[in-house]
Amino acid sequence: MNEVRRLLPDLRSASGPASPERLAERGFDQALTKAWAMSSQAIIDEVTASGIKGRGGAAFPTGLKWSSVNKAEGQTKYVVMNADESELGTFKDRVLLEEDPLGALVGLLIAAHAVGARKAFCYIRGEYREVEQMLAKAIDTLTQLGWAGPGRIDVEIRRGAGAYIAGEETALFNSIEGKRPEPRVKPPFPTNKGLWGSPTLIQNVETLANVAILFAHDAQWFAEYGTKATAGTKLVALSGHIQRPGVYEVPFGMALADILNAPDLGGGVAGSGRLRAVLLGGAAGTFLSPDEVAQSQLDYASLGAFGASIGSGAVMVFDDTVDLQWVLTKLARFFADESCGQCVPCRIGTQRIWEIAEKGGLWTRTEDLRELGQAMRDASICGLGQTAPLALLSILDRPGLRQDV
Amino acid sequence: MDTQDLAINTEVAALLQGMPRDRSQLLPALWRVVDRYQELTPGVIDAVSQSLNIPYAEVYGVASFYTLFDNAPGKVPVHICTDVMCALQGAGSLQEAAEDAALGRPVAVRESACLGQCDHAPAAWIGSQVMRRATPEAVRAAVKAVGHE
Ligand SMILES: Cc1cc2nc3c(=O)[nH]c(=O)nc-3n(C[C@H](O)[C@H](O)[C@H](O)COP(=O)(O)O)c2cc1C
Ligand code: SF4
Numbered sequence: 001m002n003e004v005r006r007l008l009p010d011l012r013s014a015s016g017p018a019s020p021e022r023l024a025e026r027g028f029d030q031a032l033t034k035a036w037a038m039s040s041q042a043i044i045d046e047v048t049a050s051g052i053k054g055r056g057g058a059a060f061p062t063g064l065k066w067s068s069v070n071k072a073e074g075q076t077k078y079v080v081m082n083a084d085e086s087e088l089g090t091f092k093d094r095v096l097l098e099e100d101p102l103g104a105l106v107g108l109l110i111a112a113h114a115v116g117a118r119k120a121f122c123y124i125r126g127e128y129r130e131v132e133q134m135l136a137k138a139i140d141t142l143t144q145l146g147w148a149g150p151g152r153i154d155v156e157i158r159r160g161a162g163a164y165i166a167g168e169e170t171a172l173f174n175s176i177e178g179k180r181p182e183p184r185v186k187p188p189f190p191t192n193k194g195l196w197g198s199p200t201l202i203q204n205v206e207t208l209a210n211v212a213i214l215f216a217h218d219a220q221w222f223a224e225y226g227t228k229a230t231a232g233t234k235l236v237a238l239s240g241h242i243q244r245p246g247v248y249e250v251p252f253g254m255a256l257a258d259i260l261n262a263p264d265l266g267g268g269v270a271g272s273g274r275l276r277a278v279l280l281g282g283a284a285g286t287f288l289s290p291d292e293v294a295q296s297q298l299d300y301a302s303l304g305a306f307g308a309s310i311g312s313g314a315v316m317v318f319d320d321t322v323d324l325q326w327v328l329t330k331l332a333r334f335f336a337d338e339s340c341g342q343c344v345p346c347r348i349g350t351q352r353i354w355e356i357a358e359k360g361g362l363w364t365r366t367e368d369l370r371e372l373g374q375a376m377r378d379a380s381i382c383g384l385g386q387t388a389p390l391a392l393l394s395i396l397d398r399p400g401l402r403q404d405v
Numbered sequence: 406m407d408t409q410d411l412a413i414n415t416e417v418a419a420l421l422q423g424m425p426r427d428r429s430q431l432l433p434a435l436w437r438v439v440d441r442y443q444e445l446t447p448g449v450i451d452a453v454s455q456s457l458n459i460p461y462a463e464v465y466g467v468a469s470f471y472t473l474f475d476n477a478p479g480k481v482p483v484h485i486c487t488d489v490m491c492a493l494q495g496a497g498s499l500q501e502a503a504e505d506a507a508l509g510r511p512v513a514v515r516e517s518a519c520l521g522q523c524d525h526a527p528a529a530w531i532g533s534q535v536m537r538r539a540t541p542e543a544v545r546a547a548v549k550a551v552g553h554e
Contacts, residue, residue, distance in 0.1 A: 086518070088490070094522075127521065127530055162472030162474075163470060176429060239523035316490065327489055334518055
C-alpha cells in the first residue's frame with residue numbers, strides 16, 4: 001500500500017461528507033475545541049512546528065504567513081480559502097472538497113481564530129457548481145454547531161466566473177471587492193494589505209485541510225509521514241496517459257516512478273505504454289524526461305535539482321505518441337488568452353510565444369523565445385507572466401524531449 | 406426609457422432585492438442576473454448599475470472580464486473542455502457532436518480551458534452540470550435536451 005488517507009477521508013466512512021457525524025469522525029470538532037482553547041501564538045507555533053508549506057503552488061511556509069498577519073496592524077482582518085483551481089491538470093482541491101469539505105473549512109476557522117478575523121471568504125471557481133453546493137452544506141453544518149456564522153466567524157462563498165488570473169491572490173481580492181480581477185503590485189503584501197486594505201490571510205484548500213488534520217492530532221503524528229525536510233502528505237492529480245487517473249494522497253519523498261507505476265496509484269503509463277515526458281505542476285510547470293522521472297522524489301529539494309517544482313500537484317503524463325509542440329502551443333494559447341494585459345512584457349510576450357508556436361517555430365527560434373521568456377520573468381507584475389514561459393523553457397533545456405528535430 | 410427597459414429594470418431590481426447596495430456585491434449580483442438572463446445585454450447591465458448604484462462603465466468593465474458572463478444572445482452555453490488532457494481523450498469528437506446537434510437550437514457550443522475534470526476526461530459542462538467521461542452520443546443528447554428539462 002502506497003496510498004495514504006489522512007487529508008482524504010477513510011474510504012469505509014459511511015457518513016455524509018458535510019455532516020456533523022463526519023466532523024466528529026474526523027476529529028475536527030476536537031480540533032476546533034483544542035484550537036479555541038489555545039492562544040494565537042500557540043496555534044501559530046503549532047503550524048510552524050508542523051512545517052506545512054502552501055499547497056497552492058508557491059510553497060510559502062504557512063506558519064510564517066500566519067505570524068505576519070497576526071502581527072500586522074489593523075482592527076479588521078480577513079481570511080480566504082482559495083478554491084479557484086483553474087490550473088491545467090489540477091483537480092485535487094475539487095476532490096478534496098467533494099470528499100471532505102469540512103476539513104478545509106475547519107482549517108479556515110482555525111486560521112481566522114488565530115489571526116483574529118471575523119469574516120472568511122471561500123472563493124471557488126464558477127465551473128465547480130456542484131462542489132460549491134457541498135461546500136455550502138458544510139458551512140451550514142458548522143453554523144448549526146455554533147462554530148461559524150454571524151457573530152462568530154462569518155463564512156461567505158464567492159463564486160468566480162471564468163478567469164484563471166482571479167486565482168492569483170491580489171486579483172482574487174479585487175474580484176471579491178467587485179472590481180476587475182487584475183493583480184495588484186506587490187508589495188504591499190496581502191499579509192499587510194489585502195481585502196479592502198486590511199491584513200488578509202489567504203491559503204489554498206489543501207493547505208487548510210492540512211491545518212485541520214494537524215489540530216485533530218499533533219505535530220508528531222503529522223510527521224509520521226514524509227521526509228525530514230518536508231513532513232506530511234501531498235495530494236497529486238494524475239492525468240493523461242496513465243492507467244488510473246485520479247487524485248492520490250502520498251507521503252512527501254515518494255519516488256515519482258512509484259507514483260506513476262504502483263498498482264494502487266497510477267498503475268503504469270497508458271496509451272502506447274512508453275513514457276515521453278511528465279509535465280509537473282501545471283501549465284507553468286516543468287517537463288521531466290523519463291530518466292529524470294526515474295531519479296526524482298516528490299520533495300522540493302529533489303525536484304529542485306531538475307529545476308522542477310511540485311506546483312499545484314498536477315502530474316500530467318504523456319506517452320511517446322504525443323507531439324510536445326502541440327502541447328506547448330495549447331499552453332501558449334492559454335496564457336495569451338488569460339493574461340490580464342496590465343503589463344506589457346506579459347501581454348506581448350504571451351502573444352508572441354503563441355504566434356511563434358502557431359507558426360511551428362518552437363524548435364527553431366529558441367534564442368528569441370529565451371529572450372522573451374527572460375523579459376517576462378524579469379518584468380511581469382504577477383506570477384502568471386513570470387512563470388508562463390517556464391514549461392517551454394524546460395523543453396528548450398531538454399533537447400532530448402524534442403523528438404521530432 | 407421604453408417599456409421593455411422598464412420591465413427589465415423592475416425584474417432586475419426584484420432579483421437583487423435584499424442585496425446590500427455595495428460594490429462588493431457586484432459579482433454575486435452579476436451571477437444572479439446571468440443565471441436568469443444568460444446574456445448581459447446593455448439593458449441588463451444598466452439595470453444592475455441602477456440597482457446597486459455603481460456606474461454603468463464600471464459594471465460593464467467588471468462583467469466583460471469574466472468568460473462565463475460572455476454568453477451569446479438567447480443561447481444556452483455548452484462548454485466542451487478542449488484543453489490538453491481532454492484533447493488527448495477525444496474532446497475533438499465531443500465538440501463536433503455538440504456543434505452538429507446545436508444547429509438550429511438555442512445552444513452555443515464553447516471551447517473551454519481545463520475544467521478540472523482531467524481524471525474523467527473528456528469533460529463537458531452543460532447547464533450547471535458537469536458531464537464526465539463524456540461521449541459524443543451523450544453530448545448530443547444533452548444538447549438536444551436543452552430547453553426541454
Ligand atoms: C495566475 C495565478 C493563478 C493562481 N491560482 C491559484 C489557485 O487557483 N488556487 C490557489 O490556491 N492558488 C493560486 N495561486 C497562488 C495564490 O496567488 C496564492 O499564492 C495561494 O493561494 C496562497 O496559498 P498557499 O500558501 O496555501 O498555497 C495562483 C497564482 C497565480 C500567479
Ligand atoms: S503578469 Fe500578466 S497576468 Fe500578471 S498582472 Fe501582468 S499582464 Fe496581468
